[in-house]
Amino acid sequence: MRILSGIQPSGKLHLGNYFGMMKPILDLQQEGEVFLFIADYHALTSVTDPRAMRQGTTDVALDFLACGLDTERTLFYRQSDIHEVTELTWLLSVVTPMGLLERCHSFKDKVAKGLPATHGLFAYPVLMAADILIMHSNMVPVGRDQKQHVEVTRDIALKFNNLYGDVFTIPEPSIREEVAVVPGTDGQKMSKSYNNTVEIFGDPKETRAAIMRIVTDSKTVADPKDPAQCNVFALFKLFATEAQREEMAARYRAGGQGYGEVKKQLFEMFDAHFAPLRQRRAELEKNLDHVQTVLRRGAERARAVAGETLRRARQAVGLE
Numbered sequence: 001m002r003i004l005s006g007i008q009p010s011g012k013l014h015l016g017n018y019f020g021m022m023k024p025i026l027d028l029q030q031e032g033e034v035f036l037f038i039a040d041y042h043a044l045t046s047v048t049d050p051r052a053m054r055q056g057t058t059d060v061a062l063d064f065l066a067c068g069l070d071t072e073r074t075l076f077y078r079q080s081d082i083h084e085v086t087e088l089t090w091l092l093s094v095v096t097p098m099g100l101l102e103r104c105h106s107f108k109d110k111v112a113k114g115l116p117a118t119h120g121l122f123a124y125p126v127l128m129a130a131d132i133l134i135m136h137s138n139m140v141p142v143g144r145d146q147k148q149h150v151e152v153t154r155d156i157a158l159k160f161n162n163l164y165g166d167v168f169t170i171p172e173p174s175i176r177e178e179v180a181v182v183p184g185t186d187g188q189k190m191s192k193s194y195n196n197t198v199e200i201f202g203d204p205k206e207t208r209a210a211i212m213r214i215v216t217d218s219k220t221v222a223d224p225k226d227p228a229q230c231n232v233f234a235l236f237k238l239f240a241t242e243a244q245r246e247e248m249a250a251r252y253r254a255g256g257q258g259y260g261e262v263k264k265q266l267f268e269m270f271d272a273h274f275a276p277l278r279q280r281r282a283e284l285e286k287n288l289d290h291v292q293t294v295l296r297r298g299a300e301r302a303r304a305v306a307g308e309t310l311r312r313a314r315q316a317v318g319l320e
């Protein structure tokens, strides 16, 4: 089983990223061969400051290493170190129907939010298909917002295989339903672009303030409450054990449980989980050369796989 995912270095990672994508992939390291990369080519569709690009890349690398990425088992690399990906993108582009890309929600959503409607942003899913297909990935763990992109990848791979013979493995998206959409402090999907995030490695004081800001309804402490309708509970349950979750749900239903109190508990659970990782991150930050070495070694290993797939694709279409 080959498992692959990527994340853009385009902002501070938050609980939506952590539970929707990072933790699933960290857990899967025990079950298969994991490929994980920093999608810097993709980030160029929104990040136009070169310094922010470099810093974002270092930050994502530190975040993953601090959270327990095992770089012996897992291939961890920077997308742009795998030049083969861009060449494969072209071979895929020429079999990708325009209509397939025109149906993608993500392009429309990003343009509506103010990103420039460039060809790169439009063709984003083809680059993503190349990332996935070049490594013969079977399984792609992502949050629900990326599901359509993995479906587009499948369509492109089938089209190519039909035309040229079986070159690509057809991947499956893997979405953990319980964390498919982690809500932000305003109740919408948590996202860097909505200003509603709880950062995983932010300043603890600010994190606490963000948690205390989580939007709730106006029920009083005494009122019985529905845990399924509560944004605080939705985050609390991500950290809680089964027993803690049930106990808290029962207290919601019974009444007498105030939202402020749950927020405090949520922060404590957050901090118990992330404080040791924050410390590890600070240690890693003192040796950025090590981080670069990890990424370089990952890229060497990944390029061996990518080179082989690209050669087969070039042969299939008649370039060799």
Ligand code: ADP
Pocket (backbone or CB within 6 Å): 007, 008, 015, 016, 017, 018, 019, 020, 021, 141, 142, 143, 144, 145, 146, 179, 180, 181, 182, 183, 184, 189, 190, 191, 192, 193
């Ligand atoms: P953002 O929306 O903050 O820009 P990205 O689009 O960069 O986040 O997402 C990176 C990864 O994290 C993707 O796999 C995405 O599906 C996942 N993810 C992002 N936000 C959430 C969320 N609120 N709930 C679950 N998964 C999420």
Ligand code: TRP
Pocket (backbone or CB within 6 Å): 004, 005, 006, 007, 008, 039, 042, 127, 128, 131, 132, 140, 142, 146, 149
């Ligand atoms: N588009 C993904 C996101 O914004 C990042 C990404 C790029 C990715 N290539 C990928 C995810 C390949 C999974 C597989 O989150």
